[in-house]
Amino acid sequence: MAESAESTWEIAEPQKLAFDEPVTALHVRVVNGTVNVMGTDEDAARLEVTQLDGPPLIVTQEGGTLTVAYDDLPWKGFLKWLDRKGWRRHAVVSLAVPSGTAVEVGTVGAGAMVSGIDGRTTVKGVAGDTTLVGLSGSVRAETVSGNVEAQAVTGELRFHSVSGDLTVVEATGPSVKADSVSGDMIVDLGPSGRSTDVKLTSVSGEIAIRLPHPADAVVEADTTSGTVSNAFEDLRVGGEWGAKRITGKLGAGTGVLKATTVSGSIALLRRPQEERYEPDGPPGNPSDNPPADTPPAGDGTTGKVL
Known part of the structure; x- marks a missing residue:
């Protein structure tokens, strides 16, 4: 060939x-x-x-x-790559x-x-923030100090950072796995109808996880010296002094949620139940029943070699 x-x-x-x-x-x-x-x-x-x-x-x-x-x-x-002279470009x-x-x-x-993007996405950053939107393939992000925000990601998400923060909004993929030394993590899981494997690890960063309603996971979250906050009656909070743990099962327990931090705090939050909109006005009135937001379409133009 x-x-x-x-x-x-x-x-x-x-x-x-x-x-x-x-x-x-x-x-x-x-x-x-x-x-x-x-x-x-x-x-x-x-x-x-x-x-x-x-x-x-x-x-x-x-x-x-x-x-x-x-x-x-x-x-x-x-x-x-830390060649500072090489940084003089834009x-x-x-x-x-x-x-x-x-x-x-x-x-x-x-x-x-x-x-x-539907294919695999890999992002590496020494510094500078990254935004990932509407990705359905597997995603891997590695940063030194840059922050990563992921919105509406439906594939597997992997994140590794030294000091960068991770913010995940409306994730419905099969897994979210992240580790950081000092970066904070905020993970919002959207309703997906399938089990999700979530594993978050940090040394000093804070961790907050918002679970969909109804939640379905075996939960194990612990911090050595930080505080914990729990919004679920079915979960147990143990440890009065020093190390604290949140454990238990939500729903059938088909998913897995593990969160560990040494000195950061951990918060488990409850996502509001999805509400169905029932219009009570006359049919055909668009102001009473607004359409769902949709992402802007591409301009559809074709480029030329200039």
């Missing part, structure tokens, strides 16, 4: 590119600035660089893999790729947002 040809572009100024060849994997590595990756229903991928200071970005496409990165910023050992990069693309994003001091 013949090897796939490699195409290369050097981006030294703001520019747009459109790629005719199919894209199944995306690799992005930048320093400072912003990275936006959006999954679309289109078959082609599009790149727009709106700001660029410092050395050029190198764009390569080989087979189904599209890479947008600096030559001196490898993926291997990414979180240990890029604002936006990409639209097929939703099934496997995405890898590495940022040093840059913010990142990844949305609408």
